[in-house]
Amino acid sequence: MSDLLATAWALEQAGVTPAFAARDGKAAVTGNVALLHLADIDLAFGGVKALSGVGFEAAAGETLAIIGPNGAGKSSLLNVINGIYRPQGGRVLFEGRDLTAKGARAAAAAGIARTFQNIALFKGLSVVGNIVTGRSLAHRAGIVEQVLGLPRARREEGEAHAAALELLDFLGLGAYAERPVGALPYGLQKRVELARALAARPRLLLLDEPMAGMSAGEKQELSDAIRAAKARFGMTVLLIEHDIGVVMTLSDHIVVLDYGIKIADGTPDAVRNDPRVIEAYLGQGH
Numbered sequence: 200m201s202d203l204l205a206t207a208w209a210l211e212q213a214g215v216t217p218a219f220a221a222r223d224g225k226a227a228v229t230g231n232v233a234l235l236h237l238a239d240i241d242l243a244f245g246g247v248k249a250l251s252g253v254g255f256e257a258a259a260g261e262t263l264a265i266i267g268p269n270g271a272g273k274s275s276l277l278n279v280i281n282g283i284y285r286p287q288g289g290r291v292l293f294e295g296r297d298l299t300a301k302g303a304r305a306a307a308a309a310g311i312a313r314t315f316q317n318i319a320l321f322k323g324l325s326v327v328g329n330i331v332t333g334r335s336l337a338h339r340a341g342i343v344e345q346v347l348g349l350p351r352a353r354r355e356e357g358e359a360h361a362a363a364l365e366l367l368d369f370l371g372l373g374a375y376a377e378r379p380v381g382a383l384p385y386g387l388q389k390r391v392e393l394a395r396a397l398a399a400r401p402r403l404l405l406l407d408e409p410m411a412g413m414s415a416g417e418k419q420e421l422s423d424a425i426r427a428a429k430a431r432f433g434m435t436v437l438l439i440e441h442d443i444g445v446v447m448t449l450s451d452h453i454v455v456l457d458y459g460i461k462i463a464d465g466t467p468d469a470v471r472n473d474p475r476v477i478e479a480y481l482g483q484g485h
């Protein structure tokens with residue numbers, strides 16, 4: 200454990216909020232303040248060690264890619280960050296708040312949203328209907344009010360619908376708003392999933408293999424949509440991606456895992472030339 204982390208934990212024990220964002224004022228790669236800080240994460244499934252002592256920082260506003268061969272622990276790491284998995288060791292700090300093992304609802308409420316490797320949309324529901332569900336966390340009216348259609352619930356529903364349409368227009372999906380999601384081509388469904396995650400107005404957006412199964416043209420469109428969304432909403436993006444070309448053009452910062460261990464952490468240029476990274480990929484036949 201670093202001295203800094205030990206100090207922060209001691210402060211927390213004493214009831215003082217740890218201020219990782221103030222770590223020399225900066226995060227490692229981009230020089231911005233750290234939004235997410237993972238420290239010494241250990242995760243095992245029975246005898247299988249999925250993650251061993253993994254730690255890194257994501258700076259506010261950067262695009263961070265997690266890469267590594269199959270089985271390296273990438274999806275497990277994402278599930279630790281958004282509270283689905285409870286690590287056996289280590290800490291997840293988001294904006295200085297300890298989210299470790301607090302669960303997926305706490306992570307979502309703190310401002311972390313995600314998309315899934317296999318599209319997780321309601322296929323029979325319209326595109327706009329799917330986006331409105333992405334905003335549900337922001338709804339303040341209770342379920343009883345919603346069922347009874349009381350004024351605040353009705354107003355919030357109207358606002359959510361208008362905001363969803365605006366978001367769809369922004370992502371070039373306005374023409375599909377009333378179409379059932381299941382009837383759209385795969386590339387458009389992936390963009391709808393991005394729109395749904397953005398509807399929650401996250402400060403950290405987790406993307407699990409967003410380009411999987413896409414054509415070159417669809418990858419380009421989704422990359423452009425991610426860049427445009429970042430420019431408009433200013434959030435931090437953390438993505439898992441196998442397409443190294445996409446990773447190199449989209450990311451400011453890359454963390455490389457191999458067998459559950461972090462083997463590299465730096466800028467695309469530094470990581471691309473790292474002998475350990477080259478060996479990990481060549482050794483696995485990538």
Ligand SMILES: Nc1ncnc2c1ncn2[C@@H]1O[C@H](COP(=O)(O)OP(=O)(O)OP(=O)(O)O)[C@@H](O)[C@H]1O
Pocket residue numbers: 244247248249267268269270271272273274275276
């Ligand atoms: N729910 C689970 N139960 C048991 N073992 C698991 C579980 N999830 C992951 N593992 C194991 O943990 C290790 C890391 O898996 P993980 O899916 O996180 O890797 P990954 O880098 O995302 O792989 P891929 O690129 O193939 O998606 C693997 O050995 C995997 O078999």
